[in-house]
Amino acid sequence: MLIQEKLDQAVNVLNETSMDCWLTYARETIELCDPAMHFVAGRDVVWEAIFLVHRSGEKIAILGQGDHGDFEASGLYDRVLTYVQSIAEPLRDVLQELDPQNIGINYSLDSVSADGLTYGMYQRLLKHLEGTPYAERLVSAEPVFSRVRGRKTPEEIRRIEAAALETLEMFDQFAQTIGPGWTLKQISDYMHNLMAERGVGHSWTYEGDPGITTGGEMEAGHATPDDTEVQPGHALRLDFGIKKDGYSSDLQRTWYVLEPGEEDAPEEVREAFRVVRQGIDKAAATLKPGVKGWEVDAVAREVLQEHGYPEYQHALGHQVGIWAHDGGSVLGPRWERYGARPYDALEKSQVYTLEFGIQTSRGYVSQEDMVVVTENGCRFLAAPQERVWLLRF
């Protein structure tokens, strides 16, 4: 159903962007899977396969014999052509029939999501199209695919919101369970067990989900959970996401572990939290369709600067979808590393994170929220944290 929705969306976007067709070309997807396959196919192929969406609304699949059965049964494609020895002939036939003036293929310098075609496959495609006018009509499908992937359908938003809400439940469950002497490794194992119990997956690399920092010695970039103990006097931060029904969450929350006699976190921790909250909330208030990603990022950076804190070394936010990092436009600074991605105008129904933190002497204090872009602004998909949560062992 989702794939049908995404294919229909693709037809609309082709018409909007004046692209004649979008061509996904893949092979052996269990070994290397073009991210576009999640939206145009929804299953693996072994042999070279072409999935072509035309602006007329027609959808054509060309598949090696053995791969074709399930696609025929799915009814997603108007025509399912099969081949045994070479895909070149049916591909040329289809293109000659449709005669597209431009053909979007999956490559992009800046967006990994829109860059699923390998260099070898690109060269194969050129070879298949030798002697036709079509090799010269190949263009990047990024404008099409990034819109198709970015604009979540109502069903996609429902799934992402469900993942976000379940993530908050899991934070609560964790906070009720953690006790004295727990190490980062134990926290990681605990969250992994919770994921297995609840039948949800990870939304980025398993070993690093959740990412955990505790105490003033540990910086935000801390990698694999180790034997460091969570101790009274620590700010403890979890960066955690789950995958549920194929869609992901990505949230950060911060706790403070009270020392004997303390009733609240030290002012240094509370102040850092307030500034992070203020930065995220101000950024959220500027976030609406048409605004550029870097403009939203700049708002949060300015709040940090006003309060004399160092800038964060990453983007304020990325899109969320089938993975925590969904590619496409980013709420990020105009650094080379982000290429053209911070310059895009934001669109309704995109889902972004808003995230950054401040290093304190008690630990890294951060927040990560998720918002969906609405007609005139944005909506938080899970209630933001209002103050540092307290733990008492």
Add this chain to the structure above:
Amino acid sequence: MLIQEKLDQAVNVLNETSMDCWLTYARETIELCDPAMHFVAGRDVVWEAIFLVHRSGEKIAILGQGDHGDFEASGLYDRVLTYVQSIAEPLRDVLQELDPQNIGINYSLDSVSADGLTYGMYQRLLKHLEGTPYAERLVSAEPVFSRVRGRKTPEEIRRIEAAALETLEMFDQFAQTIGPGWTLKQISDYMHNLMAERGVGHSWTYEGDPGITTGGEMEAGHATPDDTEVQPGHALRLDFGIKKDGYSSDLQRTWYVLEPGEEDAPEEVREAFRVVRQGIDKAAATLKPGVKGWEVDAVAREVLQEHGYPEYQHALGHQVGIWAHDGGSVLGPRWERYGARPYDALEKSQVYTLEFGIQTSRGYVSQEDMVVVTENGCRFLAAPQERVWLLRF
């Protein structure tokens, strides 16, 4: 440990093939993972990353801040350089220092395994190298990577063999359990449960592993397991592989379900089985280092032809490793679809399948075995099936 072994192997292969260095360039590998990453990194990266192996033996990683910690800890790389804003500068510095005359990168027209660099990343790489002589020194790393991946270390062979033996055990367990009225869907669910119980993964797409055919109406290419019942008088075939300790198996076995009063399979089924066995055994007898893949394939095809059966529409065998399809050289016909892969000379310590079948009026009768290439021939990794196994409901 395995990654250390593979990196050391890479240094040897660079010297053999007169390539100066092998450069893997990846980003956001959870979204799209260059197969080479399994051998040079063994974990995910978020930011653009370079893994460079030099023929001198030096290994250098360039990683975005946040990705570097685990690699520093692993000790796999002699130097771990980090960057915040752009990878271009440290990359240019390293290349200027090493001044390689050629730089192998991961692209290949024919081998999906050696084709992990996307077209967008290739263009980024050209951009990073602008104004240096190195853009013009980029070549395909396929000769290096296909050797590194193909030549299994003793530890890799041990793991593949263990996966193959466990697969045979699972076939036995299945045969002792199946009863009247079982459908293909039930068989698939049963095997999936067995996999979960034994804590092993699938070695190709989950929904299609095992692939199952039963009865004369069903052809080899039959896709998703459905409600078709296995009935007396059917030849039943499972194509099944598991992944254990990161390495895969891929085997096919055939049963015949006796009808009331029958003591053996009909002659048609037994004859098909004998011809398949003969084809595989003759092919295995010619398989040794130096022989070309297509020559081995041709032996089995000839056996079929001699007996008046139609040719199989695929290659006789593919390599097995981290997945059932491990890429690189193939024991296949010289069809366009296989590109240059059937022309390679076979090498010691590669692992291949030998597989084909014959359609009979009772069902598809096939075999798939796994062999490792030895000094002078090859060795079966799991005992071949000697006759059609009988089921009586």
